[in-house]
Amino acid sequence: MSGAVLQTVGLSIRFGGVEAVRGVDFTLAERELRCLIGPNGAGKSTLFKLLTGQLKPTAGRILFRGHDITGHHTHAIARRGIGIKTQVPSLFDGLTVREHLWLSARRTNPAGRTRAIADEILERIGLTALADGAVGQLSHGLRQWVELGTVLAGNPELILLDEPAAGMTHDEVARTAELVREINRTHALIVVEHDMQFVKMIARTVTVMHQGAVLVEDTMDQIMKNATVRDVYLGKHGGS
């Protein structure tokens, strides 16, 4: 399919007897913002790990802008232009906020430009005052933003956000939603989130995963009305 940023074909991974991701066919268009929801254990984070090369699929293919990146090394995939904010913020605890942004931006930018990018992102995530403090001492909510900023500083073409609003206060959630919409003007995004308020704020198309497979894919309104989705979330089984 032309114009797709990301496409997976029959993507699967098996851990022993458990198939954590089962034959996922997923397509993300240019500058699309897709929300990925589903109950715990649905395979959302595992899917992200497959997309970033942290896990190797047992079957299926991943195409990024038409290039087959299945089984590539994590750093090679990142170099192609996929950035990820992981579920539990993955940061350099001993380093400063500024150093995070610097490291991310410096890979593709000259030193002078890198400094400018770091300042610009600090402003954008509102952490200028904490720029030179160690990241290890920040609260969970702030760490989320540091990681988000770090991903942004690298300016990847596709951004994966795994629970970006977790551990945030109501105001922070609203600000994060705003930031996500802003990023979406220039970048394609996939967002995994449990906080339905947050999803409602940003979502257009939503993909629901259940037991490793894609259950439905529709607009937010339709998803909210969908009986199967409600059953899956409330733990009921069809017919009962």
Place this chain on the structure above:
Amino acid sequence: MIGGRWSPGIVLTTVAMVGIALGVPQVVDQFGLLQLTVFAAMCILALSLGFVWGYGGILCFGQSAFFGLGGYTYAVTAINVGESTLATILAVVVPAVFAALLGYFMFYGRLSDVYLGVITLSVTLIFFNLMNSTAGDAYRVGKARLNGFNGMPSLPTLNVPGDPGRLLDPAETFYLVMAFLVIVYVGLHGLLASHFGRVVVAIRENETRCELLGYDVRLHKLLVFTIGGGIAGLAGCLFANWGAFVSPNVFSLTMTSQIIIWVIVGGLGTLLGPIIGCLIMQYLATTLGTQQLANTNLIFGIIFLAFVLLVPRGIVPSLRRLGARAVGPARVRDLA
């Protein structure tokens, strides 16, 4: 050093080292000068592990393998060529290449930290046993007899490059070793301030995040390990020169554990720490060696335990913390 900037401490240390290098030969006798020369050579060795372990996060139990390899490479080459320049260069290159090969299998094979320690230690001990068993006339490289556990005596020492007849005298050797120490110290700080160095530190903090940002962790670790191997080789070359002698003891368990003790005592994650740790422990070893009351190794063991339990950060980082605590409140006031 934070965020690639040079701190005043680095400049101060460099100036102090240059001062010592220039001043000491004026005030110390021949014996003291020889002592200080070997101390400085060992400081270079301590720096190699301080870099690999303290910044690269690679716990290498076999830093003495590269040290010994440097010593033997110098010995064999110097005897065969009869001139020290090529021997010195090879004493850096050969251990570096060996480290690169060994590192390739370890890092690209994705070995975990524990196995890394086991393998590097085994490699050192293999060298130890190998060199110990090279006694007899059959074991020679060109004109150089390896001599097994007796070691290789009467090595040609350093000469002025291109003039084998003009050997360096003790004062000149001391200047040279100190110059190498300063170059390695400043060079490593320069490297750490570079893009490469900052990525290396980031890898120590979080490998996965580095990969997710597009940095090849394996390659960076391999380069760190290779550079560390080359520096250890240089130290080995200078050590072999100092006594005009090299024996399998350079590969021994005592040797390799000593380096780790220097770094722990001085402080992990600094470059000044390993130098200080090395100087203190070397001085103690020399002093304790002249008395009969207690076994030196026993005392070393006690010091090592005491540091691990009581001063786990090591001397330099602990002093820095104390210093930071003293000026800390003032800084906070300035901000507010």
